[in-house]
Amino acid sequence: SFSRLLNYKLKYVKNVRHYKTNNSQSQDTIFALSTAQGKAGIAIIRISGPNASQAVKEMVLKQSLKKKFPIPRKATGRFIVHPITGEMLDHGLVLWFPDIAEFHIHGGTSVVRGVLDALGSIEGFRHAECGEFTHRAFDNDKLDLTEVEGIADLLNAETEAQRRLALRQAQGGLKHLYDTWRQQLIENMALVEAVIDFGEDENIEDEVLNQVNERIKHLVSIIQNHMNDNRRGEILRDGIHVTIMGPPNVGKSSFLNYLAQRQAAIVSPIPGTTRDVIEISLNIGGYPIIIGDTAGLRKSDDIIEMEGIIRAKNLILSAEIKICILSSVDIFNSKNNSLFNLDPMTYNAMDKNTILILNKTDLLNKTELSYLKEIFTEVVPTNYIFCLSCVTGEGIKEFLEFFVTSLRHKYDDSTSQVALITQARHREHLNECLKGLRNFLGRLQNDLVLAAEELRHATNALGKITGRVSVDEILNNISKDFTNEFQQ
Numbered sequence: 001s002f003s004r005l006l007n008y009k010l011k012y013v014k015n016v017r018h019y020k021t022n023n024s025q026s027q028d029t030i031f032a033l034s035t036a037q038g039k040a041g042i043a044i045i046r047i048s049g050p051n052a053s054q055a056v057k058e059m060v061l062k063q064s065l066k067k068k069f070p071i072p073r074k075a076t077g078r079f080i081v082h083p084i085t086g087e088m089l090d091h092g093l094v095l096w097f098p099d100i101a102e103f104h105i106h107g108g109t110s111v112v113r114g115v116l117d118a119l120g121s122i123e124g125f126r127h128a129e130c131g132e133f134t135h136r137a138f139d140n141d142k143l144d145l146t147e148v149e150g151i152a153d154l155l156n157a158e159t160e161a162q163r164r165l166a167l168r169q170a171q172g173g174l175k176h177l178y179d180t181w182r183q184q185l186i187e188n189m190a191l192v193e194a195v196i197d198f199g200e201d202e203n204i205e206d207e208v209l210n211q212v213n214e215r216i217k218h219l220v221s222i223i224q225n226h227m228n229d230n231r232r233g234e235i236l237r238d239g240i241h242v243t244i245m246g247p248p249n250v251g252k253s254s255f256l257n258y259l260a261q262r263q264a265a266i267v268s269p270i271p272g273t274t275r276d277v278i279e280i281s282l283n284i285g286g287y288p289i290i291i292g293d294t295a296g297l298r299k300s301d302d303i304i305e306m307e308g309i310i311r312a313k314n315l316i317l318s319a320e321i322k323i324c325i326l327s328s329v330d331i332f333n334s335k336n337n338s339l340f341n342l343d344p345m346t347y348n349a350m351d352k353n354t355i356l357i358l359n360k361t362d363l364l365n366k367t368e369l370s371y372l373k374e375i376f377t378e379v380v381p382t383n384y385i386f387c388l389s390c391v392t393g394e395g396i397k398e399f400l401e402f403f404v405t406s407l408r409h410k411y412d413d414s415t416s417q418v419a420l421i422t423q424a425r426h427r428e429h430l431n432e433c434l435k436g437l438r439n440f441l442g443r444l445q446n447d448l449v450l451a452a453e454e455l456r457h458a459t460n461a462l463g464k465i466t467g468r469v470s471v472d473e474i475l476n477n478i479s480k481d482f483t484n485e486f487q488q
């Protein structure tokens with residue numbers, strides 16, 4: 001009957017769901033120093049593989065007076081000895097998780113070397129390659145690709161926002177989402193295939209296909225919603241690009257230096273000092289910022305300066321946030337001229353989201369300044385105007401408070417319950433998935449076989465994100481981040 005066939009189909013698609021890479025290497029027992037190299041209070045050496053218990057038997061039990069194998073998942077203080085010479089190497093904690101052993105030893109160079117050498121002397125044991133523990137966890141279905149990426153990001157996270165983002169992903173936030181969707185697609189695929197194989201009863205067929213149609217439409221809107229995130233996750237992961245722009249000699253480089261708290265860029269009274277783009281990474285209020293200083297915008301015959309201005313314009317175009325700096329004293333002195341003598345190159349680069357800074361306020365008195373602020377607001381397209389001085393530091397605190405608030409407003413992820421897309425790779429596959437689903441919906445009425453093919457395509461696209469198809473390439477790239485697992 002239809003329902004029996006459907007059940008069979010469901011079982012079938014569930015079985016092919018997990019595509020595993022089975023390499024013979026996963027039979028070796030591997031070990032490595034998991035903590036950073038160098039002198040430290042504690043070093044952790046991890047041993048993984050089918051014979052990992054051998055390490056405990058040969059290096060812990062041999063000398064132990066209480067010859068009991070450690071209770072799983074419970075730290076036990078023991079002597080650690082060389083398996084061949086019996087020499088005592090250290091006294092440390094031994095942890096046993098079935099198939100994985102951990103020795104927590106004193107982090108001295110010689111202690112660590114001694115224990116690693118001792119492990120290497122056990123038959124069938126070898127040093128792990130870079131990223132091999134993670135590779136194994138993936139192969140054994142303990143982690144999916146997004147979780148592996150999350151762990152790599154966690155190791156690289158430099159700001160609180162990046163840490164939150166990575167942790168959520170490492171904990172399976174994306175995996176859960178994509179697996180749920182993929183499961184739904186698989187179930188619908190089973191329904192469609194059942195109709196194809198058993199499409200005799202018109203009533204059942206229409207009913208089933210209508211149901212599938214509704215469910216896929218619903219999923220399309222959910223995926224669209226998920227993708228409609230202003231790329232927050234990707235931007236936070238890579239760093240928020242902020243570009244400082246404006247005419248020459250207004251204090252752009254001075255401002256960069258003030259934020260960086262060091263002389264990152266050359267400052268001089270000569271207009272046209274900065275030529276190249278100077279980018280530095282900063283942590284502002286817990287957000288990762290990549291801030292770029294640029295050449296002052298003006299017409300020039302100097303080919304080097306012109307090249308600098310082209311680079312400046314490109315950086316302005318790619319910026320997530322633009323900060324335009326002007327000299328308040330220059331503006332004030334040209335208050336009777338049209339547009340305050342504002343160069344069109346600078347004026348045109350501004351938009352309503354640009355943050356405008358009137359620098360050098362130390363050169364104006366209060367009345368001049370408030371007069372300037374009042375009339376200048378009418379001229380520029382932005383609502384965000386700050387007066388400050390890079391020399392006295394006045395006004396910078398107010399600017400930073402506003403800046404952090406607006407970052408939080410734009411990129412905050414701490415209240416978000418679901419994980420965010422953090423890589424272009426995720427987005428590409430999601431787009432591919434959506435394309436397949438839309439094609440499926442379009443074909444459903446005319447050609448069921450082709451429609452089913454589109455659904456399969458969409459399902460595979462989701463599978464690529466979590467790593468159930470063509471994964472080695474991605475894993476190898478990620479492995480580079482797991483330097484702590486690597487030791488010569």
Ligand SMILES: Nc1nc2c(ncn2[C@@H]2O[C@H](COP(=O)(O)OP(=O)(O)OP(=O)(O)O)[C@@H](O)[C@H]2O)c(=O)[nH]1
Pocket residue numbers: 247248249250251252253254255266267268269270271272273274275294295296297359360361362363388389390391392
């Ligand atoms: N009085 C005063 N001088 C400033 C202030 N900020 C910068 N300056 C001076 O203005 C001059 C130009 O500063 P820069 O930071 O090199 O200006 P810039 O916008 O990077 O200039 P270019 O690289 O030529 O485009 C230098 O002499 C600075 O010392 C300020 O707030 N007050």
Ligand SMILES: [Mg+2]
Pocket residue numbers: 252253254265266267273274293294296
């Ligand atoms: Mg400069």
